[in-house]
Amino acid sequence: MTQTPTEIEKHQYDVVIVGAGGSGLRAAIAAHEAGAKVAVLCKSLLGKAHTVMAEGGAAAALGNLWPEDSWQVHFRDTMRGGKMLNNWRMAQLHAQEAPERVLELEDWGALFDRTKDGLISQRDFGGHRYARLAHVGDRTGLEMIRTLQQRTVQLGIDVFMEFTVTDLMKSGDAISGAFGYWRETGSFVAFEAPAIVLATGGIGKSFKVTSNSWEYTGDGHAMALRAGAKLINMEFVQFHPTGMVWPPSVKGLLVTESVRGDGGILKNSDGKRFMFDYIPEFFKAETADSEEEADGWYDDKKNNRRPPELLPRDEVARAINSEIKAGRGSEHGGVYLDIASRRTPEFIRKRLPSMYHQFKELADVDITVEPMEIGPTCHYVMGGVEVQPDSEMSGVPGLYAIGECSGGMHGSNRLGGNSLSDLLVFGKRAGDAAASYVAGLGGARASLSDADLAAAEELALAPFAGSGAGTENPYTVQHDLQQTMNDLVGIIRIREELERSLAEIEKLKERSKHLVVSGDRQYNPGWHLAIDLRNMLLVSECIAKAALEREESRGGHTREDHPGFDDRWGTLNIALSLNAAGDGVELATQPLPVMPDDLAAFFEEDH
Incomplete structure (x- = not known):
């Protein structure tokens, strides 16, 4: 018998951006300017994005303080900081295009601090050979969001605030839309769109001590996995x-x-x-x-x-x-x-x-x-959705990922200041690519299946349906997950603790099947958390499994039982995908893309 969903609010767009941080807004602006009909969906309020926590500056080789600086030096610093596990092409594009993106932001009204000569001031940051962070005091992220938000509103781009996306919809192998709900009322909404750009940020709320705000529950990472994309570099978690x-x-x-x-x-x-x-x-x-x-x-x-x-x-x-x-x-x-x-x-x-x-x-x-x-x-996860460097498209046609929920750019460790310029560079590239992809479809697009929408609705409402048999409080399960990740998958790791963490995560996954929330769907934070836990548990499993597999210490991954680099691992990524049963993840190793000789020459002077 075919399921039919209850009455669902429906919208149709060319490109839907999930997330309204720096990368999401930059992608929305680019897609709009390329002629696409664009919607931005944000879990919180517009302007409240986690990008504001990036206070130090945006790294770009402008050369305002050090004329010797160049994209080549910035590229080399980024690769060295990532311990050579970066996708070289992403690091190259970032270093080459960051100056233009920063100057573009200035043209749109960003008020950067100045040198005595009136140029954009640049400050020193860890891992950068030269002072190259364009900054606004210690509120650079806030100024970036203010500028991008103002431009988004001026362009008339539709923004859906306090809206959570729970699932991506597909038709065959390709993306066909997204499903979610208004956090205020709990009512469901479906977006028909052949291109989805994930800009959902990181995974920090899986850990007990984090700089991340409540939104960072790995939504984009987990939704991409469930849609058929791969994650890479998930073992690399940056502890600021x-x-x-x-x-x-x-x-x-x-x-x-x-x-x-x-x-x-x-x-x-x-x-x-x-x-x-x-x-x-x-x-x-x-x-x-x-x-x-x-x-x-x-x-x-x-x-x-x-x-x-x-x-x-x-x-x-x-x-x-x-x-x-x-x-x-x-x-x-x-x-x-x-x-x-x-x-x-x-x-x-x-x-x-x-x-x-x-x-x-x-x-x-x-x-x-x-x-x-x-x-x-x-503070930050280097791992995320594996994407094509030039377009940011994942292995799923029509699905893009940018910012912290994408992987490859930062390798095993991100340099401070590279996050803000990363958002600008790859946000623009993804927006342009998504609009071009939709234009290439020539108006043909799949409609959303009633059966798929009904299944997504049933899954979202499961914590209410479990009121009779449910025994687990979402807050208790989250607390236990955070403690497990903090104690067993933290800064220093060891095999026995990682194995124990995976056993604990399996227990938590089983407990999560019995979550119960009381009340109704209006203003119900317990229900919101129950939905987030589905993502947090999946992403935590990815981190722990990849950390157990990589038997070396590199960047944001330190194994006490395997100190130092291992040359064998220096050329390999660990890729994670959803298993056939859909209830866990499996991993495989794959070689890094080979860097061209002209770029490899920049590293000949290294130790």
Whole structure:
């Protein structure tokens, strides 16, 4: 007997963007300007995107402070930061096109900080040879969202706010639309569209301590898997070195890398500046005769002296973790980040206004006179949907992925500042490609199947249907998942703990079949979480399985039982796909794309 859905609100578009962060809005603008009818669906409110948490700046080789900078150097830094596991073509396109995208943002009204000559100012950040982050104080992401949002509204692009997408619809092998619901009323909506661009962000809410906001439940990752796409690099989770550790209500809240870029240093409870003990051989070069001569900075070739606090994030996070484990942590379990002894109060308040107010208001700490207590926090996943570098299309025709829910660009570790320019570069490329794909269909498009819509509706309502037999509270299951990921799949990993995490995830998947929510569909956060858990559990399984498979330490993946690089793994990606039963994931290894000789030549001087 064929199922029929209840009355469902329906819309028809050429391109539907799921997510209204920097990449989603840039894709929407590009698709609209290419002539497509576009809708943007966002889980929260327009302007509230997680992009605003990217405070430091957008990396682009403008050469405003260092004329020696170029896309080639930026490309090389990005590949080195990703420990050569990046998709070389994505890293190349990003480095080449980032300057144009940043200048375009300026043309649209973004108000960047300026040099004394009136050019866009650029600040130093970890892993970048030259200061290349275009910035607006420590509120760069906010300015980016303000600018893109304003342009989106000016162009008249339709935006559906406080709307959750639960499933992607297909006709044959290709995308035909999306299904979801209004969070306010719980009523269902179907979007008929031959092109879907996933811009849903990351997976941080699977971890106990994270800088990510509530929306980051791996929706795009999981929906792409269920639609038939592959995920890559999921073992690589970036723990930002500096999140707040006190008070508990704000634990994990991001402390921008700009603090270190503008001179902040890391100290342990003994008052020692410890990062000099953790500079890897890979990053060492000729040094000054003494730390004092170089003001505590080390030489990164070409006589550009840089503090060890600005090593790539994975290196700094591991160093902080080691100090805390060795008993040299701060009162509340972190370490100290000190800029007060290095810069004047006027400088700090001008360059870091958000950080000044954040600590003053939330922790009663004045960062102009005392150090901050910070510690690593789950911040970013390098892994995501495997896409074609030039178009961002996945292996599913009509399905695109950009931003944090796409994989390949950052390899095993993302450099700070590359996220904002990544959003702009690949957002535009995906929007252009999606509009071109739809135009190429010549008006032919599949309609949505009533049976598929009814099945999606039934799945979304399952937590209500389980009221009689249901025994599990969604909040309890999420808490247990976060604790499992925090304790067993965190910064430092080992086989026994990873195996235990997978066993725990299987138990949680079984418990999730018995979720129960009370009340009705209006304003029901328990129901929203029950739906999110389906995605969080699937993505957590991907992370743990890939982490168990990769028997080496590289970037955002550290195996205590397999320290150091393994050359065998340096040329392989782990690809994950949904298993045949649809209730878990399976993995396979695949070779990295081979870098052309002219680009490979940039790395001949490396150790």
